[in-house]
Amino acid sequence: xxxxLTLRETQGKLDRSDVVQVQDRRSERRAERWAIRRGMRSxxxxxxxxxxxxxxxxxxxxxxxxTDATGTSAEATTGANGRIAGFSGLWTCGMVWxxxxxxxxxxxxxxxxxxxxxxxHLAEGGDPLLITLTxxxxxxxxxxxxxxxxxxxxxxxxxxxxxxxxxxxxxxxxWVRALEITHSVDNGWxxxxxxxxVVEQGMSDDAIEALTGGWFARWSSGLVxxxxxxxxxxxxxxxxxxxxAAMAETSGAWARYVCKGLAxxxxxxxxxxxxxxxxxxxxLMRDATVGRRFENPDTGDIVQLADMQARALLAEYETAIxxxxxxxxxxxxxxxxxxxxxxxxxxxxxxxAEDLEGEPVAVIPPHSWKIVEPRAAELLHITERDGADGxxxxxxxxxxxxxxxxxxxxxxxPGVAPGADG
Numbered sequence: 001x002x003x004x005l006t007l008r009e010t011q012g013k014l015d016r017s018d019v020v021q022v023q024d025r026r027s028e029r030r031a032e033r034w035a036i037r038r039g040m041r042s043x044x045x046x047x048x049x050x051x052x053x054x055x056x057x058x059x060x061x062x063x064x065x066x067t068d069a070t071g072t073s074a075e076a077t078t079g080a081n082g083r084i085a086g087f088s089g090l091w092t093c094g095m096v097w098x099x100x101x102x103x104x105x106x107x108x109x110x111x112x113x114x115x116x117x118x119x120x121h122l123a124e125g126g127d128p129l130l131i132t133l134t135x136x137x138x139x140x141x142x143x144x145x146x147x148x149x150x151x152x153x154x155x156x157x158x159x160x161x162x163x164x165x166x167x168x169x170x171x172x173x174x175w176v177r178a179l180e181i182t183h184s185v186d187n188g189w190x191x192x193x194x195x196x197x198v199v200e201q202g203m204s205d206d207a208i209e210a211l212t213g214g215w216f217a218r219w220s221s222g223l224v225x226x227x228x229x230x231x232x233x234x235x236x237x238x239x240x241x242x243x244x245a246a247m248a249e250t251s252g253a254w255a256r257y258v259c260k261g262l263a264x265x266x267x268x269x270x271x272x273x274x275x276x277x278x279x280x281x282x283x284l285m286r287d288a289t290v291g292r293r294f295e296n297p298d299t300g301d302i303v304q305l306a307d308m309q310a311r312a313l314l315a316e317y318e319t320a321i322x323x324x325x326x327x328x329x330x331x332x333x334x335x336x337x338x339x340x341x342x343x344x345x346x347x348x349x350x351x352x353a354e355d356l357e358g359e360p361v362a363v364i365p366p367h368s369w370k371i372v373e374p375r376a377a378e379l380l381h382i383t384e385r386d387g388a389d390g391x392x393x394x395x396x397x398x399x400x401x402x403x404x405x406x407x408x409x410x411x412x413x414p415g416v417a418p419g420a421d422g
Contacts, residue, residue: 027377027381030377030380031377031378034101035290036100036285036289037052039285039288040099043314043315044098044318045318046093046322047093048095048099048102050091052090052101052373053090053091054089054091055089055090056089057089060369061364061369061403062087062090062364062372063087063089063361063362063405064086064087064361064362064363064379064391065087065355065356065358066083066086066359066383067083083384083387085356085380085384086380088355092349094106094348094349094350094352095348096326096348097281097317097318097326098321100282100286102348106348106351110326113342114196117176117337117340117342118196120339125200126198126200126201127201127202128196129196129198129212129240130196130239130240130241131194131212131239132193132194132237132238133193134190134235134237135149135153135223135228135231136223136231136232136236137191138187139187139188142189142316143181143316144320146189146191146228147191147320147324149227150179150193152222156218156225157215157222162214162218163218166211170211171211172198172211172334173197173198174329175195175196176327176330176336178193178194178195179325180192181317182278182279183278183279183313184279199211212237216237219237220236279310281314284310284314285310287306287307287310288310288314289306291306292305292307359388360405361383361388361392361405362388362392362395362402363402363404364400364403368395368400371398379395
């Protein structure tokens with residue numbers, strides 16, 4: 001008898017000109033994220049274990065809201081079109097590393113900030129370079145070992161006389177760096193850095209080679225000092241340069257790529273990575289909670305089971321990643337954000353704590369939310385598709401009590417039946 005096979009999950013190609021397809025795909029991804037977040041409550045040890053639970057309002061109720069996404073950041077970052085729905089009164093953890101929902105909102109906001117900074121420097125005669133630095137590793141390396149080596153190697157890159165010469169002699173203005181982590185069965189933890197650096201416009205190819213070559217040499221030296229094998233140049237560093245004319249169209253895409261984290265299109269796009277080869281943190285979370293689907297080729301039976309290995313890997317990951325920042329900037333006189341017209345930087349917690357501005361549709365009391373919560377993503381989809389009336393009809397069909405928001409209070413009006421219009 002043959003062994004069970006893991007089913008690879010794929011989605012059809014998305015026609016972005018079809019607003020219905022875009023909205024349906026967005027709803028599907030949100031539903032999956034919410035399912036994962038529910039599952040992570042029993043696995044996570046930190047703040048993400050409580051994300052999405054009621055607690056933002058004194059009476060424990062949750063308010064369904066809806067607004068128009070047209071012209072907002074949600075339209076650009078999540079593909080929302082027409083209405084966008086959300087809940088207020090839910091606690092958010094702001095954990096970019098451990099929460100599939102908060103990380104999407106944080107990643108989208110950070111991408112906006114990076115794009116704003118990049119556009120400023122393009123207008124001020126700067127050229128961007130996108131550099132990826134990777135380390136050699138094997139299955140026996142723990143994630144803690146990899147991250148410790150990264151700290152040593154990155155210090156070699158950005159500190160000392162050679163790093164100062166990058167600014168003074170080679171035309172480096174500054175950089176923003178993002179940390180990304182994946183895991184593969186064959187090679188274990190894969191820790192790498194994406195760096196978006198800005199150099200002076202018109203920098204020669206020789207100067208760019210000297211700059212990036214120096215970075216790789218110091219990166220490699222630091223890894224060896226930390227006890228890791230030396231990376232090869234063909235695998236340890238990748239440099240991309242775009243011409244200035246094209247950057248007006250591609251700068252936003254580069255910013256989103258650098259800030260992708262769990263929120264990237266590569267992670268939650270039309271085709272998931274092949275199971276058993278390499279998995280993002282998002283995919284580990286999904287496999288550990290929602291589960292992986294297996295098929296018996298002899299019988300055609302399909303089962304969906306939580307992945308115990310993914311759970312063990314996530315436990316290691318949560319411990320090792322604690323206290324690290326996903327996005328860091330060069331500082332001091334080389335801070336790329338200096339002089340850029342942008343809002344003051346928010347913390348991750350502040351980004352996700354902002355409630356959706358919009359029309360209150362329904363107040364859902366605590367005893368009703370316990371019934372609604374497993375299907376909350378479905379309610380958001382219905383609200384976006386059919387509006388307030390559709391959402392209220394859905395709640396009535398579910399048979400739960402809900403209240404009409406009234407003026408300055410969310411309490412139920414005396415003598416008015418739940419859901420009544422008058």
